[in-house]
Amino acid sequence: MDTSFSDTQPIYRQLRERVIALILDGALQEGGALPSVRSVAADLRVNPLTVLKAYQELVDARLVEKRRGLGMFVTVGARETLMTEERTRFLSTEWPRLLVTIQRLGLTPTELFLQPAERAGTRKED
Numbered sequence: 001m002d003t004s005f006s007d008t009q010p011i012y013r014q015l016r017e018r019v020i021a022l023i024l025d026g027a028l029q030e031g032g033a034l035p036s037v038r039s040v041a042a043d044l045r046v047n048p049l050t051v052l053k054a055y056q057e058l059v060d061a062r063l064v065e066k067r068r069g070l071g072m073f074v075t076v077g078a079r080e081t082l083m084t085e086e087r088t089r090f091l092s093t094e095w096p097r098l099l100v101t102i103q104r105l106g107l108t109p110t111e112l113f114l115q116p117a118e119r120a121g122t123r124k125e126d
Contacts, residue, residue, distance in 0.1 A: 011046055015054035023063065023074055024082050034064060034072045 005011050022028040037055065041048040055072055058064035063078040102112065 012050045012053040012057070015040070015044075015046075015051060016057050019054065019058060020063070020082055020086075023079055024086065026079070028074050030074050030076045030078055032074050033070075034074065036071060 037051045040051045064072050
């Protein structure tokens with residue numbers, strides 16, 4: 001995990017979002033173990049209680065389950081649940097803002113779907 005944190009939200013929330021991203025990306029598989037609280041705290045140089053709070057929010061959301069004496073594990077169905085929630089959130093909050101920007105800049109679908117290298121080649125010289 002990345003060891004840098006922003007000042008925009010509490011560290012435990014940022015940790016929670018990082019674990020969610022790992023689940024969505026498939027780096028943490030359903031049924032797979034999360035790194036231990038102690039190892040994450042040591043690696044990221046944060047208080048173990050901060051990591052525990054992030055993990056507890058994932059437990060409360062039923063994305064992670066505690067197994068006594070074994071640790072915490074990604075629940076079956078967590079990725080699908082997250083995909084549904086994240087798609088809904090994107091379409092309701094982020095997409096409308098992006099659409100306004102796209103329209104304001106007069107971007108075409110072709111321009112939007114070009115790869116960065118292709119896009120660089122289409123720039124006009126001054």
